[in-house]
Amino acid sequence: MDEGERYQEHEPPPSLRPFVRTIWTYAAPAPEPTVQRIAPDGCPELILDIASPYEEQGDDGVFRLQPQALFAGQMTRPLALRPVGPVELVAVRFEPDGARDWLGHAAAEATDRRLDMTARMAGVTATAGDPAGQVAVMVDLLEDHRRRNTWSLDPVVRAEIEAAEADQPSPARSAAEQRALQRRFSDRVGVPPRMLRSILRFRRVFDHAQGPEALGWLEAGLEAGYFDQPQLARDFRRFLGCTATEWARDQIGLARRIASQSYKPGPLSPH
Known part of the structure; x- marks a missing residue:
């Protein structure tokens, strides 16, 4: 890794394991300002940016800043991102079918889209430089929603x-x-x-x-x-x-x- 760059994966608690594959954290204090291509992986994700969000390239070729909190649905085509400042984030990588009840509607409505979760996650904060604390914040968020909404699988x-x-x-x-x-x-x-x-x-x-x-x-x-x-x-x-x-x-x-x-x-x- 580059100096100061950090990527870590964290096991979800047993109650979330049927729905969540891993919770990961990433930080890059001085990322290269180049376009990064992200391929589909079969897993939707919930992402909270703690530092500067990425810019995402739209279908028109224009780069626009992503929201601070977003849900990334299934992808069927490449995603082009570029950093605009120091990066730090925490993300939940769901199982391919694990996010339906968090999302609250058909997963197909989020396919190839990044949905703004800023209002829904208002008040959810994570401390920079504390991966364990960042993971705990996401676990608490999901656990509360799971208990109140009785998540299930097909x-x-x-x-x-x-x-x-x-x-x-x-x-x-x-x-x-x-x-x-x-x-x-x-x-x-x-x-x-x-x-x-x-x-x-x-x-x-x-x-x-x-x-x-x-x-x-x-x-x-x-x-x-x-x-x-x-x-x-x-x-x-x-x-x-x-x-x-x-x-x-x-x-x-x-x-x-x-x-x-x-x-x-x-x-x-x-x-």
Whole structure:
């Protein structure tokens, strides 16, 4: 990491574990003022900025400041961010289907959107330089909401997600059952089952391409389930907007910290 840069992941308490994969903190006192490309990862997130928020590039190419607190729904295309000052934040990485009850409406309504949570999280403050305290603030926020709103999971959706994460085939379904699953995914996850599988396969490329036994991009793609280099290249364009070589050359800071983390689930959550 660069001097002063910090990324840490924290295990959620057992009561939140069925819904939350991890709570992570990040700080970069002097980030490089360059564009950082964030790929879809299959997990929605709730983010609270403690220092300067990032700027996000819109469809018109213009960079605009993100809100101090936001909910990032499922992504199906790349996200371009750039820092404008010192960065420090705490974020909740939900399970793919874990944020529905926090959100309060169909997850599909947040897909490829960053929803402003500033008013909803008014009064929620976290102290700079205190990762443990920042995590505690988010845990308290979620625990209070969970108790008051009785969070739940759809066992059919969760089973399909677990099969996708294990790279196992879906059970045979009739056309009517498949349409019903699509509707349930729209509500609980925000993307169709097939799209989630594509995102998870792309994520597995980074698991194989980084670490002590890192493979080259093509070998990592083959291990992740791609048939050949053109298929992998298409997904780099689709999910990151660049080639693998361009991404590896240019990405620093938060983008690289996130990509270096494994998105494989921990112990199976209760249904």
